[in-house]
Amino acid sequence: MKKFDVIVIGGSAAGLVSAMTGKAHYPDKSVLLIRKEKDALVPCGIPYIFGTLDSSDKDVIPLGGLKKAGVEFKQDEVVDVNREEKVLKTASGEEFQYDKLVFATGSTPYKPTWLKGSDLENVFSIPKDKIYLDAIKEKFNSMKKIVVIGAGFIGVEVSDELNKIGKNVTLVEVLPTILGRAFDVEIAERAQEILVKRGVSLKTGVAVKEIVGDGKVEAVVLENGERIEADAVVLSMGYRPNTKLAADSGLELNKLGAIRVDSYLRTDDKDVLAVGDCAAKVDFITRKSTPIMLASTAAAEARMAGMNLYNLSIVRTFIGTVAIFSTAIGEIGFGAAGVTEEEAKRSGFEVMVGRNEGVDKHPGTLPGTKKQFVKLIVAKDSEIIIGAEVIGGESAGELINVLGLAIQNRMTVTELYTTQIGTHPLLSSAPTKYPIIKAAECIVLRKGCKK
Amino acid sequence: MKKFDVIVIGGSAAGLVSAMTGKAHYPDKSVLLIRKEKDALVPCGIPYIFGTLDSSDKDVIPLGGLKKAGVEFKQDEVVDVNREEKVLKTASGEEFQYDKLVFATGSTPYKPTWLKGSDLENVFSIPKDKIYLDAIKEKFNSMKKIVVIGAGFIGVEVSDELNKIGKNVTLVEVLPTILGRAFDVEIAERAQEILVKRGVSLKTGVAVKEIVGDGKVEAVVLENGERIEADAVVLSMGYRPNTKLAADSGLELNKLGAIRVDSYLRTDDKDVLAVGDCAAKVDFITRKSTPIMLASTAAAEARMAGMNLYNLSIVRTFIGTVAIFSTAIGEIGFGAAGVTEEEAKRSGFEVMVGRNEGVDKHPGTLPGTKKQFVKLIVAKDSEIIIGAEVIGGESAGELINVLGLAIQNRMTVTELYTTQIGTHPLLSSAPTKYPIIKAAECIVLRKGCKK
Known part of the structure; x- marks a missing residue:
């Protein structure tokens, strides 16, 4: 029976990143990644294989990085986990012994079996x-x-x-x-x-x-x-966590069917970790269980798990899902981080809201200029920023990361208002009117902000 | 003689923002902005009037915002400031009394009089x-x-x-x-x-x-x-601060000829403030005097000055110039924040440097994908991020703002490494390979990072 120090089950974003990060931090440990699929797709790229990419081949995550990192790869399906013996069995009949095990088994689309006709062809x-x-x-x-x-x-x-x-x-x-x-x-x-x-x-x-x-x-x-x-x-x-294997091995799941983990990404078995869509998540702001599944969250968890495989570090813990989303419809980018105003209120926060609309270049007479809209959601008691939403051009994806970082750093709205930013005519809004700052200003001024 | 509570001299970014912010925070005060020029140009837009904009008319800062904010405007040149009497004289012969005065007199191009032929026509x-x-x-x-x-x-x-x-x-x-x-x-x-x-x-x-x-x-x-x-x-x-008027009024200048200010943007006269290119600056990281002039810094200082005109606030102080730059050459964006590696070393820091090159969309097979390069400069003792430089596509301008915020929040490289980011195929790099995270990783791993 082959033995590996670390075995990762699953090879999309979470599996790949936890295996490579683990190997990078513990180069003397042997790491094996087992996954069913020959090719894993860049998950967020999947919608684009139908049009913009026009082929799933262009959306494959190359395995080169894994090999270069020194992680062994096996295409197979793990069918049984015996945690007492620390042994896995695969569909092809092989057995592997592990010291540390990482579940990165992902999620599958929710099937509405209650919906009449959902089993029809096409x-x-x-x-x-x-x-x-x-x-x-x-x-x-x-x-x-x-x-x-x-x-x-x-x-x-x-x-x-x-x-x-x-x-x-x-x-x-x-x-x-x-x-x-x-x-x-x-x-x-x-x-x-x-x-x-x-x-x-x-x-x-x-x-x-x-x-x-x-x-x-x-x-x-x-x-x-x-x-x-x-x-x-x-x-x-929506998607549901793939956790049958974990549940069969006796690991504890939460109400949403995800594997319970602590902030080091460990399950109730200290030698078994879980990351990505199959792992339970707590929202950074509301502290409630959340079903939000994002490749970016998965990658962040996977890094943390990889680092904490052997030596725990108090500065490398997962703080909860900040839920930073972005998307584009045509040439318009949309982003969100933290909680929405509605979710904040539903969760019991008293909030102040700031809005500002400007442009994503300056002067706005420059060709290709798009509107840029920022909404900030701030907790009334502490004045800490708990949510943000943006609309803009191509830079909206990084603009929401500016706000995601502000939320993670628990910045107050005054700290954001007094922040220094960099601007350039072709790349961003004007320094005098930067919508993030202006949205913060309207909260600081307590004047109420226009829609 | 007309009397205003607040008079701002100069009407580019710093003057406009300090006047409008002051009026917004102290709506009962009367605010007057005096500037020589009929039209002020968006300063960072100036190079683009020669090509992309093809007209300086498209680069004019509209005065509508000022009027809407309730700030009075006068086109005139202030020729004398009598701080004892709190009276200004203008070129047209008018006199104005002030309670609080803000210098936002800007800068003019450095003239190399020592250079033979620099006075020739054209x-x-x-x-x-x-x-x-x-x-x-x-x-x-x-x-x-x-x-x-x-x-x-x-x-x-x-x-x-x-x-x-x-x-x-x-x-x-x-x-x-x-x-x-x-x-x-x-x-x-x-x-x-x-x-x-x-x-x-x-x-x-x-x-x-x-x-x-x-x-x-x-x-x-x-x-x-x-x-x-x-x-x-x-x-x-380069540019030199316009400070003759301030100096003539007896205000103290620093070695670089800029008006000395404290972190509330007050000069040595508690009723006189100075902001923007004419005000002295200290670098956020090196704490040295810096000649860096940026409209974004000017706007941040101006906000602070406007807020602190009457009531000081300890949470609204200027922390020093973070120096967040961005520019674009063709379709390629460049950004920098904090200190360069070279400047850090010259200033006495022992540093660790991380680099990573990825792409600005994912998968990189998407049309319009550009390379994205990130360099991080981290202080060896505290592991705090003190500098960053990026190259990318259009999103580079906001990407450097992510790093500018990390620097201002004094984040350590581990904090940055464990940060959650949002990603989208059309708007950003992949969650598994986000260059900021990967550059941080190579420092955390102490492996040395490739060029």
Whole structure:
């Protein structure tokens, strides 16, 4: 039986980063990564294989980094974990002994088995599975009308990409707005406007009653009676942690079905860690369990786990999910960090809100200038920033990282207001009107801020 | 004699922001802004009036904001300040009484009077003066060969813009590299490569001996004997604070000729403040006097001054110049914050340096993907981040603001390494390889980092 110091199960973002970080910090330890899939896809790149990338081959995470880091790789499926003996069994019949084990088994699309017709032919989901995705991409070629159910990030991005390649796309969401977990209504509405302008047909605030068809999908029927013709349906109703293997090995799961971990990413077995979508998460602000799954969170957890495999460090602990999102619809970027105003209130915070709209270059007469909008959510008692949302051009992705860092550093709104920033005509807003600073100012002034 | 509670002298970034912030925080006070110029230009936009904007009219700071804020405006020149009587005299003969006075008198281009030929016709500089700039822009129309002397940000940006509109541009710099104050050699060299590729002829590490011509400029002669034919010369050898008025009123200047201020931006007269290019600056990291002039620093100081006009606040103090720069050459963005490695060492820091090169989208197969390079400079004793430099695409301007915030928050390299970031295929690098995190990792691992 082969023995490794560290074995990582799963090889997407969380698995790869924990294996490589572990090896980097403990170069004398042998590290093995086992995963089912030959090729792992860049998870956030998946919606783009349908249009912008036009091929899943362009979205493969190369294994070169893993090999270069000195991590061994095996394509196989772990079918049993015996924690008492510290032994794994794989589908191919091999056994491996481990000293430290990391679960990075990811998540799979939620299947609404209660939804009539969800088992019809041409009802698809978006798993992180290259072979499956290649097959549906191929099928889409001969299809025109596609209904996407669920308007989280995956649903919105897939809709926009399918629309981009000429499909007739209808996106259905039961909540009042799209991207409702990340954005307050006022921002989500702007995203909707753009999406609709680009050609996606949008149905919000309405549930799907059933998917109908004779063997194959023919249409989606909504609760309000509306019938939408469909050659295919894409279910994008969230993901669930892959934790059967962990549960079977006796590890404790939380209510959401994720593996319980502490802030060193250890499970209740001190030699077994869990990272990424399969690991339980606590929100940095609300301290509640959160189902938010992000590759960036996964990578941060994985780094922490890799570092803490053998020697714990009090300065290398996971502080909870800050939930920094970004996306782009056409040329417009959207970002969010921390909690929305709505979530903050629902969680029991008294908040102050600041808003500012400016431009992403200066002067705004420069070609390619886009509007830039910032919303700040600040806890009333401490004046600490607990949430932020932005709209802008291509720089919106890093702009939200500025605010994500402010949230993680527990900066007060006055600290943000008095912060120095760098600006340049072609790259950012004006120093006199930088929307982050102006949004902070309107809170500091207690004047109330315009919408 | 008219009386105002607050009078601000000067109406570029620092003057406008201090007047408006003061009025916002003290709405019952009357605020007057006096400036010589009818139109003030967005200072960082000035190089772009020659090409991208193609008109200084597009670079004017509108006065609407000032009026809307309730600040009175007067176009006039203050010629005398009597601090004992608290009275100003203007060129038009008016007198104004003030309670609080703010100097925001800016800076003017350094004139190398020692340089032979610098007084010839068609030797220009780049003052923040719309009328002058319009005149030289007009003259450039009939000129082909332009030599720019001094490769700081203004020199580089003006060269790139003049090159863009078809001029034959030679940029001369006495230091070994361009942009040497903001960037270490390795980064500056990349900027040089791009600038040269775009068509600017570059002469670095060589001084100008003289400018020659019979009345009008004909050529620039370098110390190495080389002669560069020129229809015009642009001197961009830095700026000097406009402080004659302040000095005449008896205010104390520092060695660099700037008005001494404390961290509330007050001069040695408690009712007189100074902000922006005319105010003395201390570097946030080295704590040395610094001649760095940035509109973003000016705006931050101005906010602080406006807030502290009447009621001081210990949480609203200026911490020193963090010196966050950004620029773009073609489609490539450059940013710097804090100190360079070279400056850190020269100032007495023992440092650790981390580097990482990735891409600004992910997967890197996406159209429009640019390389993204990050260099971190970390103090060896405390492991606090004291400097950062980046190269990237359009998001480089906000990426350096992420690092600027890390520096201002005195984050350690481990704190940065364990930070959560948000990523998106179209907007940023991959979560697994985010160059800021990877540059921090190579320092944490003490492995030495590749160039």
